[in-house]
Amino acid sequence: MRILIALIAGALFGTGLLVSGMTDTTKVQGWLDLFGAWDPTLAFVMGGAILPMLIAWRMTNRRQPIAGGQFPSPPRPELDRRLIIGSALFGMGWGLVGLCPGPAMASLSYGGLGGLLFILAMITGMFIAPGLGAQLDRAANPT
Amino acid sequence: MDASWVMGLLGGLLIGLGGAVYLLGNGRVMGASGILGGLVDGSARSESAERLAFIVGLIGMPLLMRPLIAPQSETHLTENLLLVVVAGLLVGVGTRIANGCTSGHGVCGISRFSLRGIVATLIYIAAGALTVLALRHILGVI
Numbered sequence: 001m002r003i004l005i006a007l008i009a010g011a012l013f014g015t016g017l018l019v020s021g022m023t024d025t026t027k028v029q030g031w032l033d034l035f036g037a038w039d040p041t042l043a044f045v046m047g048g049a050i051l052p053m054l055i056a057w058r059m060t061n062r063r064q065p066i067a068g069g070q071f072p073s074p075p076r077p078e079l080d081r082r083l084i085i086g087s088a089l090f091g092m093g094w095g096l097v098g099l100c101p102g103p104a105m106a107s108l109s110y111g112g113l114g115g116l117l118f119i120l121a122m123i124t125g126m127f128i129a130p131g132l133g134a135q136l137d138r139a140a141n142p143t
Numbered sequence: 144m145d146a147s148w149v150m151g152l153l154g155g156l157l158i159g160l161g162g163a164v165y166l167l168g169n170g171r172v173m174g175a176s177g178i179l180g181g182l183v184d185g186s187a188r189s190e191s192a193e194r195l196a197f198i199v200g201l202i203g204m205p206l207l208m209r210p211l212i213a214p215q216s217e218t219h220l221t222e223n224l225l226l227v228v229v230a231g232l233l234v235g236v237g238t239r240i241a242n243g244c245t246s247g248h249g250v251c252g253i254s255r256f257s258l259r260g261i262v263a264t265l266i267y268i269a270a271g272a273l274t275v276l277a278l279r280h281i282l283g284v285i
Binding site: 008012014015017053060064065068071078096113124129 | 151
């Protein structure tokens, strides 16, 4: 059940990324290019994606997940250096070539060698991130 | 003005629907970097199978659907493979340290009015816009 639900969710996510044009790096970089030929598409994608999620979060108030278990706990309020530095690094990579994790995976079948290389580099980054995160914490709280 | 904003809105609704299915079905936040990253660093543990199923759907559906609905779509990724590798490393490290990307912090975080999601989204958009400004308009690299 959980596996079928995850498969359907991934399929919807991938189809949405393909249909919206978000696997096209020129559209993403065009949206980030505030000082050039700005492309507004990404704002419509973000807005369109947030609408069903607004309703879904509202529905978590009075039921359980269909496949059992618990809904995610409420979001933490605190802003720490991991969130800020990590998001800044992510944004730099995103702007550099116009790919983030979802579209990178969704376009694997037509992204060519470069797309595959991006995913391998991203996986490498994900592998070393816990160590780097721990160093960041030590730099924040020297003992 | 072409129809790309209509397709953007339509695609966005499908993305949000996927997130709603994942949340209401499995009780999980649909974040691409978290789902993949948990498999990579071994923190996923018992949820490996459903994460793999999500990724199979995410990669497999565009493979099947592209010839039918968007045969002309391309990624137009830069041919500078050094840039690709540097960007991939930054995205991998950054999303895992920040615990989220465009789908997790962006779509799922903003829609539950999470301060962390909103701040993360503002920061990665600002960093992305500054990167494009610097490398496209000042250095002329991308």
